[in-house]
Amino acid sequence: MxxxxxxxxxxxxxxxxxxxxxxxxxxxxxxxxxxxxxxxxxxxxxxxxxxxxxxxxxxxxxxxxxxxxxxxxxxxxxxxxxxxxxxxxxxxxxxxxxxxxxxxxxxxxxxxxxxxxxxxxxxxxxxxxxxxxxxxxxxxxxxxxxxxxxxxxxxxxxxxxxxxxxxxxxxxxxxxxxxxxxxxxxxxxxxxxxxxxxxxxxxxxxxxxxxxxxxxxxxxxxTTYSIGREEMKALLPERPIRSNKGAFGKVLTIGGKLGMAGAITLTSKAAYQVGCGTVTAMVPKGIMEIIQNKLTEVMAIGAPDKEGHFSKMATSTLKEILHLYDVVAVGPGMGREKDHLDLIVEILVSDKPCVIDADALYFIPEVLDILKVRKAPTILTPHPGEMARLTGSSIQEILDNPLEYTINFAVKFNVITILKLEKTIIADTRGNVYINKYGNSGLAKGGSGDALTGIITGLMAQNMDPIDAAKLGVYLQTRAADLASKVLSEYSLLASDTIQFLSKAILELLED
Missing domain, CATH: 3.40.50.10260 (YjeF N-terminal domain)
Incomplete structure (x- = not known):
């Protein structure tokens, strides 16, 4: 609307x-x-x-x-x-x-x-x-x-x-x-x-x-629109009867470190929960056992690590496997060690659509020149603090003028930008902006951003237009949170609960 x-x-x-x-x-x-x-x-x-x-x-x-x-x-x-x-x-x-x-x-x-x-x-x-x-x-x-x-x-x-x-x-x-x-x-x-x-x-x-x-x-x-249920219903990817897991896309999630394995777990689960065909998590070798114990359906690849986080050699592992996947999500729980910059660059110079979140956003100010000329679809999902670092502004400036900063960054650097606020703002590369009206305070907890990254990545893997995947992803997460909070309360709602309620948000669209 x-x-x-x-x-x-x-x-x-x-x-x-x-x-x-x-x-x-x-x-x-x-x-x-x-x-x-x-x-x-x-x-x-x-x-x-x-x-x-x-x-x-x-x-x-x-x-x-x-x-x-x-x-x-x-x-x-x-x-x-x-x-x-x-x-x-x-x-x-x-x-x-x-x-x-x-x-x-x-x-x-x-x-x-x-x-x-x-x-x-x-x-x-x-x-x-x-x-x-x-x-x-x-x-x-x-x-x-x-x-x-x-x-x-x-x-x-x-x-x-x-x-x-x-x-x-x-x-x-x-x-x-x-x-x-x-x-x-x-x-x-x-x-x-x-x-x-x-x-x-x-x-x-x-x-x-x-x-x-x-x-x-x-x-x-x-150039300003709201995200409404009827529009979102029309965006749901079709599920052909004659199909296989490859038809619904292959997702690669990259992240995790010792002490922060839960983030990439949430991202990977969320990608599966919205219908993609396969999910593989590339994580430091030191947390492979944790990841495999947490994730039943998700495949895992252990990359070279140092003290529990990706080492510089992890980029070589990424180079070997990147061609196998349709969409990449990078950042959740990864940490900000300097060895990770090469990983980010490797993704940015590839032809793979990607969603960049959390710790991966920390490195973006160093590679803005690469980001600006990137041809493949790119989605960034900053919160106000991360947006402030991306733009060289203060958090208060972002909060005072969220539309201006989100639109300007999206257009200048040719990336879909999702600013996570009370009501999330999504800007495309042409200056259009979409504002979500759903969601509640239960989403203001650790892990919610990691889940959103997985949701959007899982939708993109199903051949969705990136801006449509961003809109539908934000809608599904916030609507799932609204449905879950009616059962659990906004106080008790966790990111994992929201992932579980994604099915109810999808069913609601299918049944309307």
């Missing part, structure tokens, strides 16, 4: 009104009806408090007040935080209608601020109609006090289009923002709703149709 900027959505609104002759007031009515329908699912007959600000957002709230008054059993009250003249012309029409219907409305004045704020506590549901997606200035003064009071109360909070105070483009908070239980956004999700910290404010996100021709969204050129 496309993720739109506020400016793009405003342009779509303009085209709907000017080119398609759809009155703006009709769009406002449709928007209100979608929120009305949502509220009636659980909140029929309850006390609804609608807090209206300026512009169209306040108008949406007033249109909702009209519908609830006429067509529901709810007790409706409107708090007007903005002066009526600050509404759009369409919004003012609904203000007049609400007055004609004698809806209980309280206008904020200089002498009634405390009484106004106290009203916020006296409702079952608060509808946030203060500010929309185009807000660019910090929230101060009375609006800051209103939002503070909303966030302090225990009432259910529903935000119209976006929680007030959240930047619709960057996801950043303009000083303070409403913490909603639900956000009802119109026609398409806004980019900022998928970014941090906005994801901590939106609650349940619903995208609703308000009658704008879908053609206008289809004609809008974007």
């Amino acid at each position: 496309k993720l739109l900027s506020p400016h793009q959505m405003q342009e779509i609104d303009r085209r709907a009104i000017e080119e398609n002759k759809i009155p703006g007031i009709l769009l406002m009515e449709h928007a209100a009806y979608q929120i009305f329908s949502y509220l009636l699912e659980e909140d029929e007959g309850k006390q609804i408090m609608i807090i209206c600000g300026p512009g169209n957002n306040g108008g949406d709230g007033l249109a909702l007040a009209r519908q609830l008054t006429l067509w529901s059993k709810c007790e409706v009250k409107v708090l007007m935080a903005a002066r009526p003249e600050k509404l759009t012309s369409d919004g003012y029409v609904y203000y007049d209608i609400c007055n004609q219907l004698q809806i209980d409305m309280m206008q904020l004045e200089e002498d009634n601020k405390e009484e106004f704020l106290n009203q916020i506590d006296h409702a079952d549901v608060i509808v946030d109609a203060l500010f929309g997606t185009g807000l660019k200035r910090p929230i101060v003064g009375i609006y800051e006090e209103i939002i503070t009071r909303i966030n302090q109360c225990s009432n259910k909070v529903v935000s119209i289009d976006i929680p007030s105070g959240v930047d619709g483009l960057t996801g950043k908070v303009q000083g303070i923002a409403v913490k909603a239980d639900s956000t009802i956004t119109f026609m398409a999700p806004k980019l900022g709703l998928y970014l941090y910290p906005a994801i901590s404010y939106i609650g349940e996100l619903r995208v609703v149709d308000i009658g704008i021709p879908k053609r206008l969204i289809e004609e809008t050129k974007v």
